[in-house]
Amino acid sequence: MSDTTFGRLYKRMATPNLLRQFGETVTYYKRDKSGGRKIQALVERDIPDEIPGTDIVSQSMTIRVKNDSREGISSDEVDTGGDTIAVALRVGQATEIRRIARVISDSNGMVRLLCH
């Protein structure tokens, strides 16, 4: 795993503070439906858009979590072939299951995931 001085500092100091101040609780499920891990996440809710290759609309969102297999989701455990996250489409609404479609980035102690 590549590790820079900035990355170590960011992971140790910025990541926990960001999650503490701006995070919300989501639940991570593995492909085989096991897990049910409640974690803190930074959720950016995007506008509904078409799934690539189709005319089917779905609301995508970008979710950032700690790169950690206990307090977040580690980049080497996530499986875009079936892992899901329970998250509210709008703040205050009940959570819905969303598919983890892509690992956007995994640097500096945080994993950024595209969910549909």
Added chain:
Amino acid sequence: MPTAVTETIALEVVARLQTITTANSYNFDVASVDRPPRNGKQWRPRHRGIVVDQKPSVPNEEQSHEGNPPAMAFDITYEITGFVFLSDESTSTSDSDVSDMEFAIKESLAEDNNWHNWDGNAVNSVWGESSYIDDGDYQGVTVPLIVTYRVSETAPYTVRA
């Protein structure tokens, strides 16, 4: 008010797709058959899930008839998309699952010799050109089903198949 013929056919399409199960001798159980709402709420793409997306009707003058009132024919396309998601750890190609999905969709809809008239609600049905989805994040196949139906010009809820 009765149900529009395009909705009647859509509901039958969904019902036939839901018969894709191993109990019915298919190679897999369909995870879900959905007609997603406007903004995708309460819906997500699933492995071996199918989505039915209805397109606007297009006039078909060849199949229209004169009369009093005339019988107006239209072509409507139902785009049927089946998703396939293999694990990140898989070293297999998704092509075999995609092919299985495509043929299961066609097999389930063309259930018998009269499948094309949807219980008397349509004149004919044909398959459009399938297209594959493969952009890295999504794999699957879209199978267009083109249905020709005929309705009375002055009473569109009245089928004139």
